[in-house]
Amino acid sequence: MPRYRLTIAYDGTDYCGWQKQEPPDPAAPPPSAEQLAQDAPRPRIILPTVQHVVEQAVRHAVREPVILMGASRTDAGVHAAGQVAAFTTSNDRARGWPVERGGEPLRRAINSRLPEDVVVTDARIAPDHFDPIRDAERKAYSYRLHVGRDRAMWDRRYVHHVWSELDVDAMNAAGAAIVGEHDFAAFAAAGHGRLTTVRTVFECRVVQEDGDVIAGASHSMPGSLDALMPSSRLRIDVVGSGFLWNMVRIIAGTLVEAGMGKNNPERVRHAIATGDRRLAGPTLPARGLRLEWIRYRGEDGSA
Helix, strand or coil, rough: CCEEEEEEEEEHHCCCCCCCCCCCCCCCCCCHHHHHHHHCCCCCCCCCCCCHHHHHHHHHHHHHCCCCCCCCCCCCEEEEEEEEEECCECCCCCCCCCCHCCCHHHHHHHCCCCCCCCCEEEEECCCEEEEEEEEEEEEEEEEEEECCCCECCCHHCCCCEEEECHHHHHHHHHHHHHHHEEEEEHHHHCCCCCCEEEEEEEEEEECCCCCCEECCCCCCCCHHHHHHCCEEEEEEEECCCCCCCHHHHHHHHHHHHHCCCCCHHHHHHHHHHCHHHCCCCCCHHHHHHHEEEECCCCCCCCC
């Protein structure tokens, strides 16, 4: 039975995250009288998730039920350019997807059944033991900021608007304090559910994205200084061994505060040392966050 690996890109705006959020299978045994007395049955509601729509598309393409396992459980509203998922199917023509058919026809077959905000960018044979979660060595996220007086217009679903100017050097200094193996309890949302909050951050930097950005209509007076100052774009890049719930969005909030002069490397180091969530920055909105790529053992990470 061949195992396939998919690389998936999606606009997460209209989804409740990656992970399926579905009620129990209707084929499961009915609840007991005692269970019914304690908790009355509720209507089945299937929330829109990326995992659900891709898994359904795969099932239609290979003509049999499969379980799709994803590498990262991105939150509601978070986007992805390089999510990785895997499934195992039969190796015959009546059901499944034989190896000789190839990954590219499989990719096209799945995409023909997906909505316009989700696309499989690569499909290939993977080792039988491939686990997209446990085999991952590094993950890269980006967080995009629209900095300026005017709101973003055409790509407003993918950037977070910051009104005040930001000191990029101060942001990078705070980011340098985050790099390394640390206990990131101060940078995790409550109820993250992980046994350990120790993670390794290999890179945390802020870069100016190329080109000026056309923003929404200006409310400045014609000829004023504000009207002559274009909005700018900053991108926060974070690469790590893995991330806690909301960790990258909290890191981004911490760096934005540093850029405003409200945070500094000493405070960041103190937050890490004490695990005090109050010392880190706010959790920025999901729309600015994007999963860029995932690196696996033996790969060069250029994905």
